[in-house]
Amino acid sequence: MSPQSLAGSLPPSPDGIALAPAHAAAVREPSAPGAWGGPRQGSEPTLSDRVVSYQIEARLDPDKHTVDGRQKLTWRNRSDRPVQSVYLHLYLNAFEGEGSTFMTERRQGFAFRSAVDVEDDDWGYTELRKVQQGGQAVPWRFVQPDGGPATDHTVVRLDLPQAVGPGASTTLDIDFFDQLPRVLARTGYFGSFHLVGQWFPKIAVLELPGERGAKEVRWNAHEFHLHSEFYADYGLYDVKIDVPQDVTVGAVGELQGEPLVQGGRKTYHFVQGDVHDFAWTADRRFAKPLTAQWTGPGSPPVTVTVLYPPEYQANAQPVLQATLDALTYFSQTLGPYPYRTVTAVVPPFNAEEAGGMEYPTFFTASSYAHAEPGTWNAYDLDFVTIHEFGHGYFYGLLGSNEFEEPMLDEGLNEYWDLRMIRDRGQKIPLTTQRLRALGWAPEIGVFDMERMFSVMGRATDAIGANSWDRYSSEGYGSVYGRTATVMRDLEATLGKPVIEKAFKVYYARWKYRHPAIGDLQAVLSEVSGRPDVVNRLFEQQVYAVRKLDDRIDSLTSEEVLPDAGWRQVDGRWTLRRSEDVDREVQAQRAAWAKAHPKAKAGEGPFPWKTTVMLRRDGVAVPQTVKVRFADGSVEKVTWNGELPWQRLSWIRPSQAVSVEIDPEGRNRLDTKLLDNSWRLEADGRAARRWAHEITGLAQTLFALVSTL
Structure with missing residues (x-):
């Protein structure tokens, strides 16, 4: 049955299960001890409590930039009540036209990174062609849980012919078709390059009482907003990707043997358990992959692969090394990396918007024609690689809800990335190759630069706010720097060893369990023994936005x-x-x-x-x-x-x-550091403080210069 046959106002779902509020944000209340099945002890048969299983067969037409897909989606009802309606995300429909929530917010003045212009032929979409449960057709309708325009088609409700009983599972057979957009935000194509992300119908998360502030069973299913990312259950992905024989594919998970070649095409088979998303890339222009092996205590042997186009061959080795370094640092300071693969992708020229994106075991880096050591470009290539790998922990292994609490992913990840760079004694060069040759090579500390961009201006949004209820795009962007600065200030007060111990406890307790901000706060208070300090900072900067001056x-x-x-x-x-x-x-x-x-x-x-x-x-x-x-x-x-x-x-x-x-x-949250000291006899300290502030601001200029 087509969605058009069910058009009109949305009645309550047959089972009466509500949706998470449209403006849900920071959850103050810690989750129940047994939330998401309780902490994983390591003795369970699987790393995560697998709620979903996806078997997908996908066929890529690299010339038309389309994907034909067939999917068996098996979902388990964790609740104590029958479930009659389920919700699917069709994220790709954010790019079907100007009427989506994503594009509507863009027209309202919000900007996504480089704000690529969209031409008539650049749009993309996902079409549901068949949905069946046990051989019976499943009716569906598009819904807008956040009150977005009726022309947004990024969430669909399925009213099942057969309810799913408590603890029971159901399998949905879904045929779908993707028209990929030109790369304009995270996913799509440019030329022969394809980054295929958020491309398949993905079931939303059913939250139970005591999980992330839920008081009753509820669905957490939000529209695809301009700045929001993703949230999903853990499960098993078994994906076969059919491409022309001359196309190279990289993806989430482990490749199951050599690709099967038949009739001028080949099929890649990837399997990965205990993750909550799947993405892939395909290009006939990829150079020979660069690979390395990594080992670390508590981790299986890890194969690291870098896929890159010929024009960015010089980027491959720095990306590989940064990935290896990040594997070591994150495994030592948070917990062992549990998977067997990491794949990093360097996007080609003119596909920059595909860069800087994360998926479990798979991410895209930056790309630079010139990234000589000691320059801003080299630093950025290094940092973006570390940052996107780091998401594998805060977004991937911890399963943070990026819709409602981006602080737990973007913010905490930024903080831990900067710690890694600081701990290896690295500073940020604020120069290009040409200026460096002239002897101009200023540097700035990583936390100092982060403060310049996030603290010195007028803060508009609490870092615990959701991703879409923001004063501006800058308000969303402050999640990165302000969180990093807040956590850096907490570290300076409590001590580095205390913070490191707290984050290890946070990771061990909440991996594969979708923590809330209140859970982070509780761990920090417990481990530090200083709830007064932790609670004050959270009240002032996480749940509110308060100036410090x-x-x-x-x-x-x-x-x-x-x-x-x-x-x-x-x-x-x-x-x-x-x-x-x-x-x-x-x-x-x-x-x-x-x-x-x-x-x-x-x-x-x-x-x-x-x-x-x-x-x-x-x-x-x-x-x-x-x-x-x-x-x-x-x-x-x-x-x-x-x-x-x-x-x-x-x-x-x-x-x-x-x-x-x-x-x-x-207290680096102080908006002005220059007025924090006074000397009766003049010396060079004030001048140096001025230089410190100005150098940080100058970084913006040189970052722009380096891209020219």
């Missing part, structure tokens, strides 16, 4: 000299005249100088009164205030509280030299 308003340090005027001496009033005071002061200074020939400036016979005025224009955080004095002594105090200002005063034997807020650099 502390500064030093003034620093004064003046000698406390004898006073002129009347005073009582031995019961008699005596007038001390100004000239008497001056003579006394001069005499004491002379005597001090004679007795202390090596005294420093700021020392003398009289004490000094030092006063520091502090201002707080944002949210309150504990700050350390450090004052240095001329004699080498130091005063440290903690400044906390909601008051917008505070005055600190001391009377000390020597003059103050400087005052600094946050000398340990724990």
